[in-house]
Every structure is written in structure tokens, then in C-alpha cells.
Amino acid sequence: MTAAAERAPAVPKGSxxxxxxxxxxxxxxxxxxxxxxxxILAYAGYRVVLFVFVNGRWEAxxxxxxxxxxxxxxxxxxxxxxxxxxxLGLALGVAAGTASGSARDRAAEAGLQxxxxxxxxxxxxxxxxxxxxxxxxxxxxxxxxxLVAAAVVILGxxxxxxxxxxxxxxxxxxxxxxxxxxxxxxxVSGTDGRAWVPVALVVAAASWLGVPxxxxxxxxxxxxxxxxxxVAAAVVxxxxxxxxAPGVGWDNxxxxxxxxxxxxxxxxxxxxxxxxxxxxxxSTLPTLRYLATTYIELIRGVPLxxxxxxxxxxLGFMLPAGTNLxxxxxxxxAGTLFTAAYVAEIVRGGLQSLPxxxxxxxxxxxxxxxxxTRKIVLPQALRAVIPAMxxxxxxxxxxxxxxxxxxxxxxxxxxxxxxxxxxxRVIAHAETLVFVAVGYWAIAFAMSRESQRLxxxxxxxxx
Amino acid sequence: xxxxxxFADATQAKGEALIQLTDVDKxxxxxxxxxxxxxxxxxQEVVVVIGPSGSGKSTLIxxxxxxxxxxxxxIVVDGIVLSDDIRHIQEVRRETxxxxxxxxLFPHLTxxxxxxxxxxxxxxxxxxxxxxxxxxxxxxVKIPEQARKYPGQLSGGQQQxxxxxxxLAMQPKVMLFDEVTSALDPEMIKEVLDxxxxxxxxxxxxxxxxxxxxxxxxxxxxxxxxxxxxxxxVGTPEHFFTNPQEERTKLFLxxxx
Numbered sequence: 001m002t003a004a005a006e007r008a009p010a011v012p013k014g015s016x017x018x019x020x021x022x023x024x025x026x027x028x029x030x031x032x033x034x035x036x037x038x039x040i041l042a043y044a045g046y047r048v049v050l051f052v053f054v055n056g057r058w059e060a061x062x063x064x065x066x067x068x069x070x071x072x073x074x075x076x077x078x079x080x081x082x083x084x085x086x087x088l089g090l091a092l093g094v095a096a097g098t099a100s101g102s103a104r105d106r107a108a109e110a111g112l113q114x115x116x117x118x119x120x121x122x123x124x125x126x127x128x129x130x131x132x133x134x135x136x137x138x139x140x141x142x143x144x145x146x147l148v149a150a151a152v153v154i155l156g157x158x159x160x161x162x163x164x165x166x167x168x169x170x171x172x173x174x175x176x177x178x179x180x181x182x183x184x185x186x187x188v189s190g191t192d193g194r195a196w197v198p199v200a201l202v203v204a205a206a207s208w209l210g211v212p213x214x215x216x217x218x219x220x221x222x223x224x225x226x227x228x229x230x231v232a233a234a235v236v237x238x239x240x241x242x243x244x245a246p247g248v249g250w251d252n253x254x255x256x257x258x259x260x261x262x263x264x265x266x267x268x269x270x271x272x273x274x275x276x277x278x279x280x281x282x283s284t285l286p287t288l289r290y291l292a293t294t295y296i297e298l299i300r301g302v303p304l305x306x307x308x309x310x311x312x313x314x315l316g317f318m319l320p321a322g323t324n325l326x327x328x329x330x331x332x333x334a335g336t337l338f339t340a341a342y343v344a345e346i347v348r349g350g351l352q353s354l355p356x357x358x359x360x361x362x363x364x365x366x367x368x369x370x371x372x373t374r375k376i377v378l379p380q381a382l383r384a385v386i387p388a389m390x391x392x393x394x395x396x397x398x399x400x401x402x403x404x405x406x407x408x409x410x411x412x413x414x415x416x417x418x419x420x421x422x423x424x425r426v427i428a429h430a431e432t433l434v435f436v437a438v439g440y441w442a443i444a445f446a447m448s449r450e451s452q453r454l455x456x457x458x459x460x461x462x463x
Numbered sequence: 464x465x466x467x468x469x470f471a472d473a474t475q476a477k478g479e480a481l482i483q484l485t486d487v488d489k490x491x492x493x494x495x496x497x498x499x500x501x502x503x504x505x506x507q508e509v510v511v512v513i514g515p516s517g518s519g520k521s522t523l524i525x526x527x528x529x530x531x532x533x534x535x536x537x538i539v540v541d542g543i544v545l546s547d548d549i550r551h552i553q554e555v556r557r558e559t560x561x562x563x564x565x566x567x568l569f570p571h572l573t574x575x576x577x578x579x580x581x582x583x584x585x586x587x588x589x590x591x592x593x594x595x596x597x598x599x600x601x602x603x604v605k606i607p608e609q610a611r612k613y614p615g616q617l618s619g620g621q622q623q624x625x626x627x628x629x630x631l632a633m634q635p636k637v638m639l640f641d642e643v644t645s646a647l648d649p650e651m652i653k654e655v656l657d658x659x660x661x662x663x664x665x666x667x668x669x670x671x672x673x674x675x676x677x678x679x680x681x682x683x684x685x686x687x688x689x690x691x692x693x694x695x696x697v698g699t700p701e702h703f704f705t706n707p708q709e710e711r712t713k714l715f716l717x718x719x720x
Contacts, residue, residue, distance in 0.1 A: 110573075110611040360530055361567035361626075365581035365633055366557035368549075375580060379571050 051430075060428030061435045062139040064418040068435070069136075071254025071409045071417065080188045080247060081257065082148050087187060089152035091180035093159020098173040100163040105170075116163065125449065132442035175206040185261075190247025196240035200233040207232040251326045254409035256439065262328070262410070263397040266335040270396075273336065274343025275382075279373065281348055292344070299341035304399055307334040312406050331403055339396050346388045350381030383458050390451035394444045401440075412436050481506050481637060481668050482527060487536035489522055489692075496522045497533065498692045504637070509669045511679040514689035515715060520672040523689065524639045527670070528559040541636055557585060560630030564642040566622045568614035568629070574601070575610040578629045585633070593632075600628040604658050620651030624658055631662075638662065640671040676720065680704060688712050 024034040061068070070081060100116055107114035123130060137145055162173050182199055189195060207228040253261065280292035299307070311334035312327065319325065325333070354377060362372035382389075404413035415432045418424055424432075482504040489497035496519050504510050512520045525531040526538060529545055529552045538545040540555045569577050578597035582588040588596070601607040604624035606617075614622050623643055630638060640659065644652045656678050663669055663682045673679065679686050679700060686703040688696045688711075696703070696712045704720075707713050 355565075355567075357563060357565055357567035358569065361561075361563065361569070361629075362581075363530060364528055364556060364559070364561035364563075365629070366553050366585045367581060368553065368585075371584040375584060376569055380569075383571065 056431050057424075057428040058139070058431055058435075060418055060424045060431050062141075063423075064414070064421075064432075065136065065139055067255060067417050068411065068414045068439075069255050070257045071414050073252060073254060073257065074248060077188075077248050083187045084184045085148055086151050086155050087180055087184035089156040090159045091177050091184060093156035094162050094173055094180065095159075095177045096156075097160040097162035097165075098170060098177065100160070101165060101167070101173070102170055104163065105167050125453070126446055128442040128445040128449075132439060135438075171206075171209055175202070175210070178202045178206070186247070188247055188253075189249055191240050191243055191245050192247070192249065196237050199240065200236040203232045203236050204229040249326070250328045253328070255414050256411045258328075258403075258408070259397075259400050259411040260443075262332065262335070262400050262403070263393075265332055266339055266396060267393050269332070269336040270339035270343055273340040275347050275378070277340060277344035278347035278351060281344065282351060296341045296344050299338060300345070304335075304338050305402055305405060307338050308402060308406050310334065327406060327408055331406060331408060335396065335400075339392065342392050343389065346385050346392060347381060349388070350383075350385035351377065353384050354380055386451055386455050386458070390447060394447050397444060397447070398440055411439060479506050480504065481508075481541055482670075483537075483539040484523075484527075485537045485539075487526065487533050487538060489519075489526060489531065489533045496692050497526070500536070500694055502687065502694060502697075504668060504670060507666045507668055508684045509663045509671065509682050510685050510687060511683040512670065512672045512687045512689060513674070513676070513679060513715075514695075518689045519692040520689050521641050522692075524561075524641055524670050524672055527637075527639060528556050528561055530561075553585075557633060558636045559639060560633060560635035560637070561639040562623070562626050562630055562641065562643045564645050566614070566619075566626045566646070568622055568626055570614050573611055573613055574606075574617070574625050577614065577625060578632045581629070582632050597628070597632055600631045601625070603631065603661075604628045605654075618651060619647045620654045623647065623651075623655045627655075627658055627662075637668045637670065640669065640673065642672050642674070644673065644675060674719070676704070688715065690715070 025031040066075075070078070073081065096117075104114045104116070133149065137149060140146070165173060179199075179202060182202055186195055186199070208225050210228075250258070250261070277292050277296060280288045281296065283289050283292070308331055311330035315325065315330050315333065358376055358380065359372055362376045367375075400410055401412040403410045404416075409417065415429075415436065418432055419429065480503040482502075484500050484502045487497055487500040488495065500523060502510075512523065514520050522531055526533045526545075527540060532547075533545075541558050543551050543555050543558075545551060545555060569580065572580065575594060575597055578600055579588075579590070579593040582593045582596060583590065598607055598610065601610055604627050606621055606624055606628075609617055609621060609625070614625065617625065626643075627638075643659075644655055647655065652675070656675060659669070659671070659678070660682055671678070671683075681700075683700050685697060686700055687694055688703070688707075688709075690711050696707060696709045698707075703712075704716070707716060
């Protein structure tokens with residue numbers, strides 16, 4: 001029995017009338033309050049139903065669904081996005097499966113029962129996302145999106161089966177996930193420019209992890225792993241300079257597609273920078289400390305909009321001549337610089353919450369500062385700040401709507417396209433706004449739920 | 464024999480000295496925490512440090528593995544002179560195990576991972592080997608069955624024994640104990656002291672800061688009494704508890720015995 005259930009007053013079972021009497025009409029004033037609130041709620045509900053199902057001109061949304069999702073993306077290249085989504089489905093499936101697999105192994109090692117995630121549990125976990133996708137699908141007039149959704153689900157499920165793989169293949173699965181994620185990015189962006197850099201990084205990291213150096217002598221280890229990394233990166237560079245398959249660069253991305261990728265890229269870039277800044281701010285080296293503090297305090301004192309503008313108009317002067325960064329790249333840089341400062345302060349809070357005895361215990365064992373930071377301090381500090389960190393990321397995700405002021409057509413700005421159409425010039429502004437709001441909410445809510453889940457999971461066994 | 468002679472004799476270790484402190488001073492701001500400390504600890508010797516709180520006992524042993532930096536004098540551990548050189552400091556710390564009053568276990572790691580962490584990170588021991596070693600150490604402190612649990616799931620006494628196993632896994636030459644039973648419930652003190660007695664009998668060199676006089680009597684080779692940052696009196700347990708020379712020692716003993 002839960003604590004809440006114990007606290008609740010005993011209610012005779014099977015008696016709805018008794019429940020109503022007990023909860024809503026305990027005395028005269030509670031009765032009045034109940035009646036008034038129920039009346040207000042009923043009226044509000046009536047207006048919502050009226051707006052959603054009767055009066056709403058939702059064709060402003062349904063006829064612009066493609067615009068809202070991908071905006072100005074060239075229509076002839078939509079197949080790239082379809083390929084991207086299926087690859088993403090597979091990647092997320094493999095990632096979830098691998099995570100489940102290692103959770104199962106850990107449970108087995110500790111002699112505990114492991115329950116694999118159930119279908120019902122998954123639906124509950126992501127209900128806001130699933131509901132939003134179903135709304136989108138319900139508004140489509142063609143079977144195409146349904147087929148894509150089905151393909152994504154099937155591939156995701158197939159990828160999830162990787163949880164059955166033995167432990168020895170775990171690292172392979174993670175590398176596969178990373179490569180699938182990259183592939184899903186590059187199937188759209190093509191192999192132009194510096195596209196080889198992220199691939200080379202992933203392959204190099206994979207080879208660094210994968211080369212069995214445990215049996216080698218200490219001095220040889222470093223040489224062998226360095227060689228593996230270099231060779232891997234060189235091979236990727238070679239392959240990429242030969243194949244050259246141009247795609248649609250991210251300057252032509254827009255709509256929900258851009259919003260999601262922009263936020264994801266900024267989060268992935270800002271997180272490690274923020275952690276390093278937090279560590280630098282607590283460093284014993286004065287130069288490092290002052291630099292980090294100055295940076296953080298400067299950035300935190302400036303609104304994101306200002307930074308985005310500065311990215312557009314000033315960044316160009318500061319970079320070496322000839323570098324021609326696109327609007328999106330500049331805005332990613334601005335968003336990253338901004339978020340990193342906030343992440344740094346959040347992480348610093350976590351670092352300060354640790355009792356000094358933790359680092360001392362590491363020192364007393366003869367561990368160096370890097371090992372203490374990696375193995376003792378950071379894992380605990382980051383765990384402590386998950387809620388604040390996810391809050392920052394949710395806020396960044398919503399702030400991506402500011403990109404419209406520098407002329408980028410992200411999810412919110414697509415309304416401009418819709419209302420430029422003759423049919424919707426004056427009507428349906430409320431409908432598109434509500435639709436966009438629900439879209440943001442569905443994703444932000446899912447992020448928030450996942451963060452709570454993560455907290456609970458990592459809290460296991462804590463004091 | 465004068466007091467000075469007893470004192471001079473007692474600061475010298477029997478046999479070969481593993482730890483030598485010479486004229487050590489330590490300041491926290493204007494406050495002098497250690498005054499002119501001279502002390503040797505020999506191989507396989509058990510030295511118990513007692514004294515009122517704030518007398519510098521903890522500071523003394525924290526200087527030995529450089530968790531605190533001493534300001535004057537020299538500290539030599541196993542032939543290594545403690546200086547600002549981080550390599551020397553880490554060399555000393557590898558040879559010196561320390562157990563804290565508040566356990567300081569790593570709450571995000573299982574008991575086994577707590578014990579294997581330092582051998583793997585510092586000694587670069589392969590995982591399997593480190594786990595075998597860790598299980599040996601956990602058997603030595605009599606809790607191998609808790610290896611897969613997290614520290615938060617254990618009692619205080621069990622946690623402190625894990626902390627001892629964690630230090631032992633580095634195979635130190637000296638163990639420093641900083642009031643390791645002070646944060647424990649009374650019924651758990653014995654299980655920790657038992658482990659320490661066994662360690663002492665096994666020939667481990669130990670410096671123990673404690674308020675457990677029974678332990679001092681039974682196990683110590685020498686007892687050091689500190690007050691106001693100074694070593695007031697040093698002697699064998701028999702001498703120390705039955706025939707203390709200094710007024711401050713007598714006062715302290717009359718208060719606690």
C-alpha cells in the first residue's frame with residue numbers, strides 16, 4: 001500500500017454517492033466551492049470541445065502539415081527525410097535494446113530479477129509524443145506518412161531485439177547506434193564539406209574503445225590506441241573525399257525537423273563544454289579559473305537573442321577570412337556558447353553539493369585529480385543536477401523558436417508560410433498557434449518525464 | 464629515569480622507522496594546529512594517538528598522507544620525503560591507506576566497485592584480477608556477501624569495514640585510522656575494532672586516532688597523547704595508563720576513564 005493510500009480517509013467501497021459527499025460536499029462552503037469550480041471547468045471544457053471539434057479551422061494546419069514538419073525543405077528530396085526517420089527509428093531501437101541488455105546483465109550479476117520494458121510501459125512513457133504523432137497522422141490525407149510511421153515502429157522494434165545480444169557485443173551495439181545516428185544525419189546533409197569530421201570522430205572513438213590493449217604493455221598501449229585512432233580517422237577522410245554525394249545542407253532545413261536537430265546538436269555540443277567550464281571554474285590554476293568565470297558571467301549577462309544577432313553580424317569578423325559560416329551554423333554556435341555557460345553553473349552547483357570527503361577518499365587512495373574527477377566527483381555531481389540540467393535543455397528547445405528573428409524558418413515560423421497563403425491570411429491564426437504549442441509541449445513533456453525516470457533509475461541504491 | 468628520557472626513548476621507534484616526523488609545524492591561518500611534532504613509527508608498529516578534541520590528532524595523520532600540507536619540518540614516509548612534488552605525494556598515498564570517521568565510501572558504486580576502483584585506476588590492474596583481490600579483502604573484513612550491494616544499503620559498521628577493505632586493496636605499508644568508530648552505533652563498534660585487531664596481529668603498521676581506550680590498551684605498541692597541537696607524552700600502554708607523568712595526561716585520563 002502506498003503512503004498516499006494510507007493517508008486517504010477510508011471511503012466505503014462501491015459507493016459513488018458517498019465519495020462525492022465525502023470529497024465534494026463535506027460542509028456548506030466546500031459544497032459551494034465545488035459547485036462553482038465544476039461549473040467553471042464544465043464551461044471551459046465546453047469551449048475547448050467547441051473550438052477543437054466544431055469551430056476550429058484546422059485545415060490551416062492539415063493543409064500545411066508538410067510545411068510544419070519540414071518547412072522549406074526541397075520537396076524533391078523528401079525521400080532523404082524518410083530514410084532519415086527510418087534510420088533514426090533503428091538507431092533508437094538499438095540504443096534502447098543495448099541499454100536494456102546491459103541493465104539485464106547488471107541485474108543478473110547482482111542476483112536481481114530484471115523485467116524488460118513492456119509495451120504498455122513504453123506507451124505510458126512516451127504518451128505525449130505518441131498522441132502528437134497520432135494527431136499528425138489523423139490529419140494526413142495520404143498513406144505515405146502512415147507507411148513511414150509503420151516502418152519506423154517496425155525498425156525500432158527490430159533494433160530493440162538487440163537486448164538479446166550477449167554482453168561481448170555491447171560495445172559493437174553502441175558503436176552501431178552512433179553510426180546509425182550519424183548516417184541518419186548524413187543521408188540528408190550529404191558528404192560535402194566537413195561532413196567527414198563527425199564520422200571520423202565516432203569511428204576513431206570506436207576503434208580506441210575496441211582495440212584490445214589490456215594485454216599489451218603500458219607503453220605500447222598508448223602507441224597502439226593512438227595508431228588505431230589515426231588510421232580510422234584517415235580511412236574515413238579518404239572514403240569521404242572519394243565518394244562525394246551532395247545532399248541538402250542544413251541551411252535548407254526548417255520546420256519541426258530543424259527545431260529538433262538544432263536543439264539536439266546544441267545540447268550535445270554544450271554539455272561537454274559546460275562540464276569543462278564548470279571544472280575550469282573550480283580549478284586551482286588561476287588563469288583557467290578567471291577565464292572560465294569571465295566567460296560564464298559574460299554570457300549569462302546577455303540575452304540569447306542578442307547572442308543570436310551577434311552570431312549573425314559579428315562572428316563573421318572574428319573568424320579568419322574566407323570562413324563562410326551559414327546562418328544555421330552561426331546560430332548553433334551562439335546557442336552552444338549560451339547553453340554551455342548555464343550548464344557550467346548547473347554542474348558547478350552539483351560539484352559543490354558533494355562532501356569534500358569524497359575527493360579526499362580518492363586522494364588517500366593515491367588517485368590523481370583526473371581519475372578522481374572522472375570516476376568519483378563527476379558521476380555524483382551530474383546525477384545530482386539531472387532535474388536542473390533537463391530544465392535547461394527544455395528551455396533551450398523552446399528557445400529555438402527565437403531563430404525566426406534571424407530569418408530561420410523553424411517550427412513556429414512556419415506559421416508565417418501558412419498565413420501567407422490566401423486562404424489563411426486572416427483566419428485560423430489561433431488554430432496554428434495552438435497546434436504549434438501542442439507540438440512543443442508534447443516533446444518538452446516527454447523530456448521532462450524521461451528526466452524523472454532517469455532520476456529514479458539512478459537513485460537506486462543511493463543513501 | 465627522568466621524564467625527558469622516557470619521552471626521548473618513546474619517540475624513537477623500535478627497529479627500523481617507516482615514518483619519521485621531524486619538527487613538524489602546521490598552521491590554519493593564525494592558529495597553530497601542530498607544534499614541533501617529533502615522532503617515528505617503526506615497521507609493524509601500532510601507534511595509538513589520543514587526546515582531547517581539537518588537539519591536532521587528525522591533522523597529524525592527515526599530514527602523513529598530505530591531505531593537509533605541513534608548513535615546517537620534514538615528514539618521511541618509507542624513505543620518501545613529502546614535498547610539493549605531486550609524484551612523491553602520490554607515491555606516499557599509494558603506500559598509505561586511510562580510513563575516515565565518516566567512511567567516505569563512493570555511494571554511486573557497488574561495494575565491489577568501491578574496492579576495485581583504486582587498484583584499477585592507480586595500479587592499472589585488469590578487471591578480473593582487481594575483483595579477485597577485492598573479494599579477498601572483503602573476506603578479510605568478513606563481508607564478501609555484500610559485494611554487489613551499494614554502500615547506502617549497508618549498516619554503519621559494514622560500511623566502515625568496506626572502507627577498510629578499500630584501503631587494503633591498495634596493499635599499503637601503513638594504515639591510518641582517523642576516529643573510525645566515532646560515527647558508529649555502539650553495537651557496531653566491536654565488529655570494526657575486531658577487524659583492526661586482526662590487521663594489527665597480521666603485522667600491519669598502523670597509526671590509530673581513537674577514543675577507544677580498550678583498543679589502545681590491548682593493541683597499541685605505543686600510545687601518544689596530544690594536547691593543543693603538541694605531543695605531551697608518549698609511552699607503552701602499561702606505562703601510559705598506569706603511571707602517566709604529565710599533569711595534562713592525568714587530567715585527560717581522569718576525565719575519560
